[in-house]
Structure formats: structure tokens, C-alpha cells
Amino acid sequence: MHHIRALLEKEWLELRHERGLIISTLAFPLLLTIIGIVAVVALGRVPDQDTAQLGAVQVDPALAGLPLEQLGQVVVGRQFGLLFLMMPLFIPSVLASYSIVGEKTRRTLEPLLATPLATWELLVAKSLAALLPAVLLTWLAGAIYVGGVALAALSPQVFGLIITPAWLLLLLLCGPLLALLAVALAVLISSRVNDPRSAQQIAGVVVLPILALFFSQLLGLVQVNIAFVLAMALLLLLLNVLTLVLATRLFQREAILTRWT
Amino acid sequence: MNAIETTGLTRRFGQRLAVEDLSLAVPLGSVFGFLGPNGAGKTTTVRMLCALIGPTAGTACVAGKRLGAEDAAIRRNVGILTETPGLYDKLSALENLRFFARLYDLSEARALSQAEHYLRMLGLWERRNDAVGGFSKGMRQKLAIARSLLHDPAIVFLDEPTAGLDPQASRTVRDFIKELRAEGRTIFLTTHNLPEADELCDQIGVFRTRLLHSGTPEQLRATLFGRGTLLRLAGDPAPWRDTVAALPFVQGVELRDGGLAVRLSNPDEQNPLLARALVAAGANLRYMEPLEHSLEDVYLELVKTP
Numbered sequence: 057m058h059h060i061r062a063l064l065e066k067e068w069l070e071l072r073h074e075r076g077l078i079i080s081t082l083a084f085p086l087l088l089t090i091i092g093i094v095a096v097v098a099l100g101r102v103p104d105q106d107t108a109q110l111g112a113v114q115v116d117p118a119l120a121g122l123p124l125e126q127l128g129q130v131v132v133g134r135q136f137g138l139l140f141l142m143m144p145l146f147i148p149s150v151l152a153s154y155s156i157v158g159e160k161t162r163r164t165l166e167p168l169l170a171t172p173l174a175t176w177e178l179l180v181a182k183s184l185a186a187l188l189p190a191v192l193l194t195w196l197a198g199a200i201y202v203g204g205v206a207l208a209a210l211s212p213q214v215f216g217l218i219i220t221p222a223w224l225l226l227l228l229l230c231g232p233l234l235a236l237l238a239v240a241l242a243v244l245i246s247s248r249v250n251d252p253r254s255a256q257q258i259a260g261v262v263v264l265p266i267l268a269l270f271f272s273q274l275l276g277l278v279q280v281n282i283a284f285v286l287a288m289a290l291l292l293l294l295l296n297v298l299t300l301v302l303a304t305r306l307f308q309r310e311a312i313l314t315r316w317t
Numbered sequence: 318m319n320a321i322e323t324t325g326l327t328r329r330f331g332q333r334l335a336v337e338d339l340s341l342a343v344p345l346g347s348v349f350g351f352l353g354p355n356g357a358g359k360t361t362t363v364r365m366l367c368a369l370i371g372p373t374a375g376t377a378c379v380a381g382k383r384l385g386a387e388d389a390a391i392r393r394n395v396g397i398l399t400e401t402p403g404l405y406d407k408l409s410a411l412e413n414l415r416f417f418a419r420l421y422d423l424s425e426a427r428a429l430s431q432a433e434h435y436l437r438m439l440g441l442w443e444r445r446n447d448a449v450g451g452f453s454k455g456m457r458q459k460l461a462i463a464r465s466l467l468h469d470p471a472i473v474f475l476d477e478p479t480a481g482l483d484p485q486a487s488r489t490v491r492d493f494i495k496e497l498r499a500e501g502r503t504i505f506l507t508t509h510n511l512p513e514a515d516e517l518c519d520q521i522g523v524f525r526t527r528l529l530h531s532g533t534p535e536q537l538r539a540t541l542f543g544r545g546t547l548l549r550l551a552g553d554p555a556p557w558r559d560t561v562a563a564l565p566f567v568q569g570v571e572l573r574d575g576g577l578a579v580r581l582s583n584p585d586e587q588n589p590l591l592a593r594a595l596v597a598a599g600a601n602l603r604y605m606e607p608l609e610h611s612l613e614d615v616y617l618e619l620v621k622t623p
Contacts, residue, residue, distance in 0.1 A: 062419035066405070066408070069408060070405060073408075166397075167399055167403040168420075169369055171420040172420065310369070
């Protein structure tokens with residue numbers, strides 16, 4: 057474990073000097089959280105007449121009878137709640153791409169692999185270095201969002217309809233699974249590209265299913281309840297197993313040295 | 318006892334043969350020069366011996382550990398200076414060394430004392446807290462050498478340690494290698510700098526996919542060019558060439574550096590006979606010098622044939 061700890065500390069020590077990377081990593085969750093809270097506040101003050109016509113409103117009986125401004129808060133609050141799932145995908149893909157491809161471009165992989173460090177320790181450390189900040193930032197942003205919604209909601213009922221047990225489960229369960237998936241994909245992509253930005257751009261496509269979920273909920277095609285979250289978690293688990301097996305196969309000492317560099 | 322022993326070590330990458338049937342023995346505490354042209358397979362060999370990649374065939378024993386069976390132990394017992402220093406630019410020199418010391422399982426106190434020892438030896442102690450990104454090429458190379466020695470390895474692999482360094486930095490590195498040898502470490506030196514290899518190495522292996530020749534620099538010279546004598550004569554030496562060539566003990570003669578280079582099987586016994594014969598024929602003999610070939614001559618002779 058001390059090798060993993062040494063690597064993690066080195067990663068974060070390096071990250072401390074990368075202001076641009078820190079800003080780009082923090083900016084997205086910060087902006088999304090602020091915009092989400094501001095949108096909930098705004099919809100509570102300026103109700104949108106069209107909100108009642110949305111598919112999302114029509115399919116959910118819990119929303120029946122809500123005043124228009126409260127309805128607006130619930131719809132926009134729920135939609136932004138789903139966008140929080142982009143954080144555990146976006147943050148690790150930036151960090152892992154930088155971390156793994158960075159080792160390639162700086163040609164530091166060979167000296168690293170020449171130490172008694174086991175290959176699995178390197179993989180775990182690199183993954184954790186990207187995974188932990190992503191999960192913690194997502195949860196922190198989620199906690200701020202919960203606080204913001206609590207202050208902005210026009211009624212306790214609105215708060216309860218936005219911050220549902222299903223959404224909390226989504227953030228707490230699917231968040232880490234999505235982050236793990238992003239890391240495994242970053243490892244897969246990093247074995248093929250030599251530029252962190254290319255790796256990030258390719259990894260960027262993983263947010264597309266979240267956007268699909270966003271619009272599906274808005275149109276009333278999907279309702280994010282506990283059953284849906286558990287099914288999504290199961291699917292993510294399977295995808296994680298698949299990508300991790302592939303990533304572990306690629307992440308072999310010899311392959312890294314002879315094919316990655 | 319040998320620090321490194323290989324038998325039939327072979328490595329293929331698909332259809333391409335990078336290393337073929339390499340059998341060599343590097344004695345403990347010696348400096349072994351591994352010479353060869355670019356793309357000869359030197360780096361692949363070093364990577365195999367450092368247990369970074371596996372061989373396709375053959376066996377090797379490094380620091381008493383069997384390649385393939387005790388790879389982690391091999392990595393623990395060898396230090397490697399890779400072709401590029403591979404340092405973390407954002408970290409300071411000391412942070413770089415402390416990180417690698419932790420990977421070699423050194424305690425914090427030991428890591429710091431080792432880092433200080435080598436940074437002082439290589440003249441980097443005053444810059445220990447500076448980010449490596451601001452270091453010159455020579456400083457980076459020295460730091461990478463320090464990193465390769467942190468865990469006190471028995472065998473050190475140095476890949477082109479003075480490549481691209483200015484003469485002063487090269488001298489520092491060469492002196493440092495001599496100190497390492499004096500400490501009893503085995504050094505496997507990959508270099509293109511032939512005078513450097515001549516100066517530092519106890520044994521040399523000339524390699525191009527397979528080992529073309531190995532031995533001490535003197536053995537290589539003798540094997541390839543034989544022993545001999547350079548004759549300095551008054552006036553043009555060319556007319557005396559046939560006279561010398563006609564002597565029964567002369568193995569060969571050629572014009573070289575304004576004199577006659579004569580190959581002999583035993584110069585100690587044959588030089589007096591040679592001198593007498595020339596003087597008797599009327600030649601004005603000025604000097605007789607041992608015939609010397611640079612390591613460069615040896616190397617070029619060995620690698621010239623496909």
C-alpha cells in the first residue's frame with residue numbers, strides 16, 4: 057500500500073503546480089452547481105407558462121396541483137440534478153488523461169516501471185488519483201446543491217421533489233461507478249494517444265449518455281426513481297467490469313514500455 | 318563471480334529480431350561497455366536485463382536472481398539510467414528523489430541521507446529545492462544518475478550517461494562512474510562515446526542484434542588487428558614496404574601515419590630482427606613504436622560488415 061500512497065502523493069504534489077488543470081477541473085462543478093441553484097431561484101420568481109406542458113410534468117402525478125413557480129423549480133432542479141452525473145465522468149477523464157498520458161509524454165514511465173512498483177499498484181494509484189477527487193468533488197458539489205436548493209425552494213414539498221432519495225442514491229452510488237468507468241476508459245484511450253488533450257476529447261464522448269438521460273427525463277420518457285437508479289448502477293457495474301478487464305490487459309509493464317512510448 | 322550472465326537471450330518483436338542469442342558474462346565489480354550502432358538492440362537488452370520486458374528465448378541471471386522468476390528482486394537490485402532522464406519537471410530535485418526512494422522502500426531518513434549524499438557528490442545539493450523543469454540537460458542527467466543509485470544497487474545500467482553533456486559535465490559523470498567502480502559496483506555502460514568506453518570499461522561487448530565480439534579493450538584490439546610495430550623512417554617509407562613484407566616473420570605491412578605499420582606475432586622477440594633487417598638494407602630507422610589502434614578502429618571494424 058505504501059507504493060500506492062507514494063504515487064498518490066506524487067500525483068497530488070504535481071497537480072498542485074498545475075494551476076490550469078486545477079482551474080479547469082474545479083470550474084465545471086462549481087459553475088454547474090451555481091447555475092443550478094440560480095436557475096432554481098430564478099424559476100421560483102419568474103414562472104414559465106410552458107412548464108406545465110412538459111412531458112416530465114405530465115408523467116409524474118406527484119407534480120399535479122403544484123403552483124406554476126414551484127413546478128418550474130422542481131423541473132429545473134431535477135434537470136440540473138441529473139447534470140451532476142457529468143462531474144464524475146468529466147473530472148477523472150481530465151485528471152487520468154493528464155496523469156497517464158503525461159507520464160508517456162514526459163518519458164517517466166520507464167524509470168517508474170524499473171522500480172519494484174508492481175504494475176497493478178501503478179494502475180490502482182493512477183486510477184485513485186483521478187477517482188478520489190472526482191467522487192469527492194461530485195459529492196461536495198451535490199452537498200452544496202442540496203443546501204442551495206433548501207434555501208431557494210419555495211416550499212418543503214419542492215425541496216423533497218428535487219432532492220429525492222433516488223437522486224441522492226444516483227449521486228452516491230452511480231457517481232463513483234461513473235467515475236470508475238471514466239478512469240478505465242481513460243486508461244484504454246491513453247494507451248493509444250500521445251497527447252492529454254486528445255485523450256480528454258475522446259473521453260468527452262462518455263458524457264453523451266448522461267445528456268440522453270437528461271433529455272429523456274425532460275420529455276417524460278424516463279423517471280429517475282429508486283428502481284431506475286439500481287438498474288443503472290447494475291449496468292454501470294457490468295460496463296466497469298468489462299472496461300477494467302480490458303484496461304488491465306492493456307496496462308502491462310511490457311506493453312506500456314514497448315507499445316505506449 | 319558474475320553480476321550478469323545470459324545464455325542465448327533472444328527477443329523478437331513480431332517478425333523483427335531485436336536481440337539474437339546473446340550470451341555474455343559480466344564479472345562482479347567491473348565496468349562493462351555495451352557498444353553498438355543505433356537500433357542494434359542495446360536498449361532492448363538493457364530492458365530485458367532490468368526485468369522490464371521478458372525475453373522470447375534464453376535465460377539470464379542478474380545480481381544472482383533469475384530473469385522471469387525473480388523479476389521484482391532484479392528490479393530491487395539494479396539501478397537504471399534510461400535513455401532520457403524521465404524526471405518530474407514540476408517537482409524539485411529532492412522531491413523527485415524522495416518519491417523514487419519511497420518506491421524502493423527506503424525509510425524517510427534513509428531516503429533523505431541518500432539523496433543528500435548523491436546530490437552533494439554530483440554538485441546539485443544547492444539546487445535541491447528547485448523545480449527540475451529549470452535544470453540544464455547536464456543537471457537533469459546527474460539527477461537521473463542520482464536516482465538510479467538511491468537504493469544502493471549492486472548493478473547500475475547507464476544508457477548513454479554523457480550524451481549531450483558539455484565537456485565539464487561529462488568529466489564529472491565519468492569521474493563519478495570511476496568512483497562507483499571503486500565502490501565495487503558493477504556498471505553496464507551503453508555508450509557511443511568510444512574514448513569514454515576505452516577510459517572506463519574493463520570489458521567491452523560490441524553488439525549489433527547479436528554479440529559480435531567481447532573482451533577487454535586490449536583483447537579486442539589484439540584479436541582484430543593483431544600486435545605490431547609502427548616504424549618511423551627517415552624519408553618516404555614506401556620504398557621499404559616490400560623489404561619489410563619479405564621478412565618471414567612479418568604478418569602484414571601497410572603505410573600508416575607517415576610510417577610503416579607492421580603486424581607481428583611476437584613484437585618483443587621480432588622487433589630486434591626487424592630493426593636489424595632494415596638497417597642492413599640501408600634504411601634510416603628513427604623510431605619504433607607499439608602499433609596502437611583506437612577503440613574506434615576496433616568498433617568500426619566490427620560493425621562494418623553486415
